[in-house]
Amino acid sequence: MKFSTRSRYGTRAMLDLALHDNSSPVRLKDLARRQGVSVKYLEQIIPALKNAGFIRSIRGINGGYTLAKGAGEIRLLDIVEALEGSLSPVDCVDMPKWCPRSGECATHEVWRDVRKAIDDVLGGTTLADLAERQRALSEPR
Amino acid sequence: MKFSTRSRYGTRAMLDLALHDNSSPVRLKDLARRQGVSVKYLEQIIPALKNAGFIRSIRGINGGYTLAKGAGEIRLLDIVEALEGSLSPVDCVDMPKWCPRSGECATHEVWRDVRKAIDDVLGGTTLADLAERQRALSEPR
DNA sequence: AATAATTCCTAGTAATTATATAGGATTATT
DNA sequence: AATAATCCTATATAATTACTAGGAATTATT
Numbered sequence: 001m002k003f004s005t006r007s008r009y010g011t012r013a014m015l016d017l018a019l020h021d022n023s024s025p026v027r028l029k030d031l032a033r034r035q036g037v038s039v040k041y042l043e044q045i046i047p048a049l050k051n052a053g054f055i056r057s058i059r060g061i062n063g064g065y066t067l068a069k070g071a072g073e074i075r076l077l078d079i080v081e082a083l084e085g086s087l088s089p090v091d092c093v094d095m096p097k098w099c100p101r102s103g104e105c106a107t108h109e110v111w112r113d114v115r116k117a118i119d120d121v122l123g124g125t126t127l128a129d130l131a132e133r134q135r136a137l138s139e140p141r
Numbered sequence: 142m143k144f145s146t147r148s149r150y151g152t153r154a155m156l157d158l159a160l161h162d163n164s165s166p167v168r169l170k171d172l173a174r175r176q177g178v179s180v181k182y183l184e185q186i187i188p189a190l191k192n193a194g195f196i197r198s199i200r201g202i203n204g205g206y207t208l209a210k211g212a213g214e215i216r217l218l219d220i221v222e223a224l225e226g227s228l229s230p231v232d233c234v235d236m237p238k239w240c241p242r243s244g245e246c247a248t249h250e251v252w253r254d255v256r257k258a259i260d261d262v263l264g265g266t267t268l269a270d271l272a273e274r275q276r277a278l279s280e281p282r
Numbered sequence: 283a284a285t286a287a288t289t290c291c292t293a294g295t296a297a298t299t300a301t302a303t304a305g306g307a308t309t310a311t312t
Numbered sequence: 313a314a315t316a317a318t319c320c321t322a323t324a325t326a327a328t329t330a331c332t333a334g335g336a337a338t339t340a341t342t
Contacts (some may be wrong), residue, residue, distance in 0.1 A: 003230045003252075004300065011248050027317070036242075041302055042317080060310025061316045076251060089144045101177075106275035107152050110217060110266060111144075117173055117258035125251060134247035146330065168288070182331055185292080201339025202287045283342100290337070297330075308319065 003084060009037045010045045011076065012082040017055060018071040018131040027058075045083065052082035058133030071131055077122035087122070088115045144225060150178050151186045151224040152217065153276060159212040159272040166198075166205030186224065193223035212272055218263035228263070229256045 002129050012035050028046070032039040047063070049055050056068040067074070081087060090111045092099040102108045153176050161167050169187070173180040187206070190196050197209040206213070222228060231252045233240040243249045 001225050001228050059318045063317045084142050087142050094277055099196050106271050113262045117262045121254045121258045130247050137245050137247055204288045205291045
């Protein structure tokens, strides 16, 4: 019941892009250095974010990545699901038929509740919210 | 981000024991048949529940398992953690030092919120609640 | 005392997933 | 033409998952 490093690194990458939004494209090299992840591994994670339509890439020299939408339109739920797959703690939540008991199983209902609770947290937080939290954390006091 | 079969089967096993509480000890054979799991696999899951103090075993012929406490005193959170380990979606939630960034990382806060949401659902549901839900589901209407 | 039915314990194993690394192809600026 | 970036595909390794197997220990019944 852990998120994979893909989700952790990928979410941090999205946050990094959000914080550098209104500047020139962010090079993978810089992103990797700031986040403490290898370029090669990030390179493998990024396509999922691109396919999901969250980021745009610019190739060639002076290339890099930028957000493809406003940070306020991207929910953390979407990011993590793009990287991790469904966040249902058991398969019967997404596919009731997957388990023949699901219709008459009380645990099924609880797993559904768990899923909803995760949805509410991650679905209620946008990348803009996350960036704001980050700025608050980094702010000198 | 899935529960293991240990958690799914183990929780169902606990529910089964709760539903057969005030009768003679439940044999693993019967439990396994009703839940559609092999005896051998359940045999491997059960010790975690016993070590956690949730069930009691009676050895020898006519042996089996019973709950060791009232169903109302056992939270699903405790059961799943006994079977699954910590439900924190990332290690930095339990061990902030595990990631050097945790003190200044906004994602850390969100992962903490996710953990809390799961805690609230699973910590707010006892085995007695689950059994009641199950009875309601099985009830003829 | 023997038998049978149960839990208990330890080890093994095949498949999958996680976490990367490697090498080179493609693209665009200068 | 050179350079610096993204893109694509393959490979490696370690850990985890989901079991299975075999037999030892225990206890009620006969």
